[in-house]
């Protein structure tokens with residue numbers, strides 16, 4: 275059956291559980307077949323990849339995803355665009371839409387992406403905003419699916435900052451039916467509106483709990499996931515965050531409460547021995563490097579999907 279293609283991928287809420295499952299399955303096929311020559315659904319097509327903030331994984335994996343699917347990526351730093359000199363988002367969207375088949379952007383304020391998407395006539399993809407990182411969540415779920423096969427009811431703990439990566443894990447994890455336990459300091463809890471939206475999208479078997487007890491969240495979990503304590507754009511608040519987040523370090527003490535076969539996840543970049551113990555990051559239970567690799571495979575499936583019906 276042909277899946278209905280959304281125009282954009284800004285928060286992950288554009289896709290339902292069945293579409294998500296299909297994307298993850300397709301990611302695994304593309305991963306398997308990577309060395310034997312990918313299909314070229316992007317042949318003759320192009321994508322603008324705009325980075326207003328630094329990036330290692332997203333930058334490299336997206337450019338390669340477009341190339342491996344036969345397309346042409348135009349990678350731009352924010353400061354190269356006239357946008358940086360005051361050209362409007364609207365005009366930027368209208369012009370880029372005349373050149374490329376897809377626009378992907380890493381920026382700060384999520385509202386900028388929404389404005390771009392309103393005016394673009396090609397799909398717009400969020401490469402991270404202050405509020406969301408949906409491409410990361412696709413790779414996270416792909417990594418969990420590879421390890422555990424069944425995502426429905428899989429207990430996964432998020433410990434640390436209730437940030438963009440947590441928001442996307444909530445919104446897409448709900449669509450996968452995860453048993454998500456989020457533990458953050460109360461002052462750094464995920465946006466309650468996003469939690470509500472995630473709850474409203476829960477697939478059967480899924481559950482979402484939000485609290486501030488990392489041990490309770492970790493108990494019996496098959497994956498423990500954390501992220502940096504100071505995200506891009508939050509630097510002015512660094513000291514307060516480090517103090518609040520110290521009890522949420524992903525370390526052996528938390529790991530002892532998790533399931534025996536539990537993995538640790540981190541979207542990277544990491545600060546070893548700050549938010550995550552280096553023994554865990556580099557240890558046998560780390561799925562972090564698969565998670566980083568899986569950005570590429572998941573994004574290829576996403577690109578193929580977004581451009582399929584265009």
Ligand code: CP
Pocket residue numbers: 328329330331332333402410541542543
């Ligand atoms: N996880 C992630 O998005 O990494 P980059 O900031 O390096 O792209």
Ligand code: NVA
Pocket residue numbers: 402404437438439501502504505506541542543
């Ligand atoms: N939460 C981090 C993720 C980086 C990939 C940030 O927004 O900086």
